[in-house]
Amino acid sequence: MRAWRVIGASVVGTAHQRTNTPCQDAHCFRTGDDWLALAIADGASSASLSQEGAQLATQEAVNFIAAWLLNRFPVVRSDFIELLSETIKNVHLSILNLAEQKQQRVNQFATTISCAVVTETHVAVAQIGDGTIVCQDASGELLQVLRPERGEYANETRFITSADALSSAQIRVFKRQIVSLAALTDGLIRLACVLPDFQPFSNFFLPLFDFARSQKDNDKSIVSLQDFLSSDTVCSRTDDDKTLVLAVRC
Numbered sequence: 001m002r003a004w005r006v007i008g009a010s011v012v013g014t015a016h017q018r019t020n021t022p023c024q025d026a027h028c029f030r031t032g033d034d035w036l037a038l039a040i041a042d043g044a045s046s047a048s049l050s051q052e053g054a055q056l057a058t059q060e061a062v063n064f065i066a067a068w069l070l071n072r073f074p075v076v077r078s079d080f081i082e083l084l085s086e087t088i089k090n091v092h093l094s095i096l097n098l099a100e101q102k103q104q105r106v107n108q109f110a111t112t113i114s115c116a117v118v119t120e121t122h123v124a125v126a127q128i129g130d131g132t133i134v135c136q137d138a139s140g141e142l143l144q145v146l147r148p149e150r151g152e153y154a155n156e157t158r159f160i161t162s163a164d165a166l167s168s169a170q171i172r173v174f175k176r177q178i179v180s181l182a183a184l185t186d187g188l189i190r191l192a193c194v195l196p197d198f199q200p201f202s203n204f205f206l207p208l209f210d211f212a213r214s215q216k217d218n219d220k221s222i223v224s225l226q227d228f229l230s231s232d233t234v235c236s237r238t239d240d241d242k243t244l245v246l247a248v249r250c
Contacts, residue, residue, distance in 0.1 A: 004031045004118075006038070007212050008245035009225040013187060015239035016045075024051045024111075025185050025243040028058035030066050035073075036118040037065040040131055040243045042185040044110035044159055049102075053095055053109030057160060060094045061087050061115045069117070080117065080124035080173045087115060088126055088169045092160055110159040114146055114183060118247075123181070124173040128160045132189060134200040136180035142205060145172055147198045148189060157186075180209040181247040187240030188229075212246040 012023035024043030029036070039061035043050025064087050074080045091113055099106040112129020123145055125133050130148040137143060149158065149170055158168055182205055184192055192204045215221035228234065229242045 002249040004036045004247055005212060005215070005250045006031060006036070006245065006247045007215065007218070007221045007225055008038075008243070009222055009229055010243040011226055011229040011241065013238065013240040013242060014235050016241060022051050023241050024054055025187070025241040026051070026054035026058045027183070027243050027245050028062040029245060029247070030062050032066070032069065034120050035069055036181070036247055037062050037069070037116070038183055038245055038247065039113060039115035040183045040185055040245060041114070042112045042129060042131060042187070042241065042243070044157070047108050047110040049104060049108045050111050052098070053111040053161065056094055056098055056109075057091050057111050057113045060091045061113060064090045065115070065117050074117070074119065074122070074124070077173045080122060081171055083117065084115070084124055084126035084171050085169070088113070088128065088160070089166060092165055095161055106161050110161045112157060112185070113160045116145070116181065116183065118178050118181065121177065122173060122175055123178045124171070126169055126171045128158050128162075128165055128169050130157050130186040130189070131184060132193065132198065133181065133183045134192070134205055135176070135178045136205070136209060138177040138179055142200045142202055143174065143176065144198065144200050145174060146170065148186065179249045180212075182208060183243075183245040185241065185243040187238050187242035188234075188244060191234065191237050208244075208246055209248055212248045213250055
């Protein structure tokens with residue numbers, strides 16, 4: 001299979017700019033010869049240290065997946081479920097440890113987490129919260145492998161710091177050859193998905209996949225992605241922080 005090209009950006013929303021609040025989104029990714037691992041996170045706006053929680057969550061998720069793949073490469077569905085279950089447990093424990101080290105309440109680090117591992121034969125995803133991940137398979141079909149998950153009540157979001165985080169994690173495994181992938185936080189949902197069912201909007205995703213595939217200079221492509229996320233076109237639809245990670249086979 002062709003190698004992965006990955007571009008990612010997290011930008012502060014206009015609502016946070018007005019209050020001088022830092023970006024509470026984060027992302028991380030890594031590639032190998034035959035795999036891709038990525039994670040995105042959206043820190044809770046009500047939590048004072050959520051940007052630290054989001055950064056730690058994405059880094060720990062990707063580091064854990066990468067280390068696992070070096071020793072126990074998944075082959076069948078149960079392998080992927082075990083890998084992502086352990087990933088979520090590790091991220092949860094890492095945030096608990098950070099809160100203890102800083103002598104802070106763990107809910108001050110509240111964040112969502114969405115992560116994915118892609119091999120030549122499978123895509124597997126895990127989530128606590130309200131992000132989404134959309135893939136394009138070798139036939140060109142768009143596949144929403146993760147959709148926003150809400151809590152019991154309207155506008156309620158689950159966080160990995162919650163007491164029921166491990167039991168409420170959404171894990172899905174698909175046996176597909178994936179050629180493109182987009183992971184995005186809640187700030188972009190209304191632009192990227194058709195409500196109320198959150199179906200992927202092809203006119204949003206397909207041009208972005210073409211953009212990622214056409215890029216040659218990684219630094220310039222990140223700046224272009226940041227400019228897009230900060231543009232009037234996007235910010236007129238959402239004032240939230242925004243994260244977008246694009247991965248394409250080239």
